[in-house]
Amino acid sequence: MIASGGLEALSLREVARRLGISHQAPYKHFSSRDHLLAEVIRRCLKDFADALRSSAFDEAGQPRTAEDAMRTLGFVYLDYAARHPLQYRLMFGTPWPAVAHDIGLAEDARAAFDVLRARLNAIRKRDDHTLDLDAMFVWSSIHGIASVVESEAMRHLNFSEDKAREAVLHAVRMIDRIVFEDRHA
Amino acid sequence: MIASGGLEALSLREVARRLGISHQAPYKHFSSRDHLLAEVIRRCLKDFADALRSSAFDEAGQPRTAEDAMRTLGFVYLDYAARHPLQYRLMFGTPWPAVAHDIGLAEDARAAFDVLRARLNAIRKRDDHTLDLDAMFVWSSIHGIASVVESEAMRHLNFSEDKAREAVLHAVRMIDRIVFEDRHA
DNA sequence: CCGATCGAGTTGACACTGTCAACCACGCAT
């Protein structure tokens, strides 16, 4: 339902209708529309974190090197955002419903962020206090790319399909340079 | 209204009520809620582009150097997003209403993007075909920072107020390095 | 075995929304 028509198209009554139950039945399971929404977001976050974690292994199930795992993480992140635009928007694109804080949604988000932090830590020569700062930079940059792609901003800016793809690769390369530059020094 | 309660809190009827007119009067000026919303977004885009352009001059009204103008652009961008979180979210955080395309909203967005592209072009030694790609990278990165700040994600991730500020500066420094690195070479 | 309890579903109502339709009043140009 969210897929066809955006977030506002999610209606508890329509959900109930499609399930063939009364319009109040959902309230026996979720105390409000926002609680349902928050639970949906939680599932997205868990699924997303799983996807990120899986990037530590290659197709054959063999563990990747730390460097490879880090690079793959970025691609898996962007791939996930591209493949599941609605889930991605739910998690990071729209403000969480107010009840999200009450039911501890932030912890699930932290789990996803910790994957990135751990990967980043694994490729550092020495650990100083900038790990969190670097991780935040990488995340915000990758997130920026993902949300630009997801918002179709590039189509609005008259980027061709090819140029848009090139722009994503270009941006990833820039971040790659930052992340790995002190290793080449 | 959007400020207190999010986008969904914008109701044409409530608007009319506050204006002391009938619930149908707004329809004489906007053919639908989405058209009103799109027009609001257009104003935001124009105001935003103006703010970006103004960053070419310092407090005394004197033009900045190209390098200075480029750096200031980034800070003005982040400052605008921080000061006008709702406007920013409207422009770049939530999907545009469908009618946005019909009334040519994309052109206003392009005007803002063109400011960045022009600034970036002014500091390049040689112009090749990567200007758009670089501009898109800078924009997506800055946008990533802005939306992370705006979403209060850092509070959810247990970043202290100070650490969050530091993270923003850190990220800006990283982008700065990329943007200016070939000039120092 | 029986009655209480509780989970899950029901119907009905209420206030709210966006939108369509019809109707009305005024200013202005032909």
Add this chain to the structure above:
DNA sequence: ATGCGTGGTTGACAGTGTCAACTCGATCGG
């Protein structure tokens, strides 16, 4: 003078989230 567009009105309709009260069946303690 007349016609018409502009901005305003009221009334209706379908759809929404949510509160309240009711029902029904299973499950469990005595």
